[in-house]
Amino acid sequence: MPATFFYTIEVIANGLMTGVMYSLVALGFVLIFKASGVFNYAQGVMALFAALTLVGIQTGQVPFAHLINTIFGTHYDKFGWQVPTLVAILLALGVMILFAYLVERLILKHLVNQDPIILFMATIGLAYFMEGFGDLMWGSDIKKLDVGLPQGGNLWLEGATAGWAEGFYGFYLDNLDMWATAIAVVLVASLMFFSNYTKTGRALRAVADDNQAALSVGISLRTIWVIVWSLAGFVALVAGIMWGAKSGVQFSLSLIALKALPVLMLGGFTSIPGAIVGGMIIGVGEKLFEFSVGPYIGGATENWFAYVLALLFLVFRPQGLFGEKIIERV
Amino acid sequence: MFYREAGDYKKTYAEDTQTFPIKLDRMGYYAILAIALIVIPVMLANDVGGGANYWANAILLPFLIWAIASIGLNVLVGYCGQLSLGSGGFMAVGAYASYKLMTSFPDLNIVFVVILSGIVTALVGIMFGLPSLRIKGFYLAVATLAAQFFLVWMFNKVPWFYNYSASGQISSPTRTIFGFEVTGATATPEARYLFCLALLIALAWVAHNLTRGRIGRSWMAIRDMDIAAEIIGVAPLRTKLSAFGVSSFFVGIAGALFFSVYLGAVEVGEAFGIQKSFLLLFMIIIGGLGSIFGSIIGAAFMVLMPVLLKNIMVGQLGWATDIAAHFEFVIVGALIIIFLILEPHGIAQLWRLLKEKLRLWPFPH
Structure with a gap:
């Protein structure tokens, strides 16, 4: 077999794993959209904020250090301690839950029964707010996130597959990407289990189905919203850890939210498996396109390929692959 | 007491359909026009108080240009209900179209260059508006992101658009109207200001009359309930595409002005990135969806607020610029949320409420 064949397989495998990383962000969107009909643009910034908080707690940074120093002329920077990774993750999760509570309290409660578009724009406002707030709190420099996951290419796999064809040096797969895939699988499985077999999960599905009816059988919408936003915060934390470990915790992390949007359109806004499958299609599609067509038209096609693919796809199937059929009545 | 329509009789059809039917509104409008057309240019030309260039570059020009763009986006989002996140890309189309026209036809007057760039952008906008016939709401918003990213990528990667220049930047040559330079490095602030202002007045008038005529009503019908509109005979194809076309025309003109008159030299990813699309969206949310006046006020708000904040935090308190940013x-972000909670229809609605109150003042029921 020719080496190009194996290289194509490598590109596909890498694409699949990048796609899983997109799906991690897309999952948070789906959770919130299903339960409250809110299209949460801030999901990407939540991932950034969660990762920033995690790094901040882990390395013992003083929150708002920059601001405090500017106003009071002091020179605080670090507390001088290191928090163990697991504790830091739990604390960051606590912050995300607090955040979910505040969002419900300060924003969602006041916007009940508004048009979906108004809610969407409110989440854009929320995204801006959190971006500025996160930077004020933890500083805007690029931070390194180390939670003990293995980094770099997998040497064993590369060595084992080298020489399968003339001029083929073995599959280059990133350890971190493989971990991310495994974690995503566990995450999705536990989310499915949670929503199918627990009481709270059932309540979540009831609210997603018909919130009026759910309200009338005694499910508290506001509690459900806090739970859903906390769950989305948890997913954001996982996504933030993965992306942060991969490319450093920095502003561009919040832009992966934009990449998650075409994933959602492909998979459908209301389907958890759809988010995963959509992510994989986008991941493989853009990698293959860049690999095969990219060099002829100037490269960097990853910037737009996902959107154009989603656009073309939507023209033929407006509700996405797994979305509920959109039925409209006058 | 003072603000009222009582006693203001309309005797002809023309009087009844004029742009400002209430006398006090009309007088206020003329007063603003007089200030904008005479007082401000004279002040700029004589450099009253110093810093005419700063005023023109930091406040007046961005305000005028963003106002044109936000009227354009408001036509699409506020009047026709089609959410678009691709306006930054369409502004880039306007900018690059004007650049190609200026460099290919050096004798063409800048006014025609700007209008032609608007038309080119309108055609591109109609093309990207085609999917709106099949997809709606958020799905459409995401689809317009395709326009944003694809267009910016294209202007970055295809050298023909920037005339094969080494830096990948485009910079605008000097062009004149009636002998006055309006683009290029040596143009005076008052000439550039008047050029943009004239376009804003003309375009706002066009938009106002479009939105209250047959086309505007069909846009609003589609916005309010598209299926019902279709049943009573509003053609969705023509209506949606015309909204995309008109909107992109405005946004394209704004992009052309942004490049040629305001910035002078542009790097596409920086000047017309996704952030610009959001900025424009914020302008029309804060100003008021579905209101021409609101678009202008929203643009003023979003242009003035950062300047004000920067002056207070960096100038007065002496903070570092990154903290201020x-x-x-x-x-x-907080303002957007607060506005949406307190008044989802923006400043324009506050203005309407104020006028209602003024009618009864000082003797409310």
């Missing part, structure tokens, strides 16, 4: 994000 972060605060700006926090404040903009």
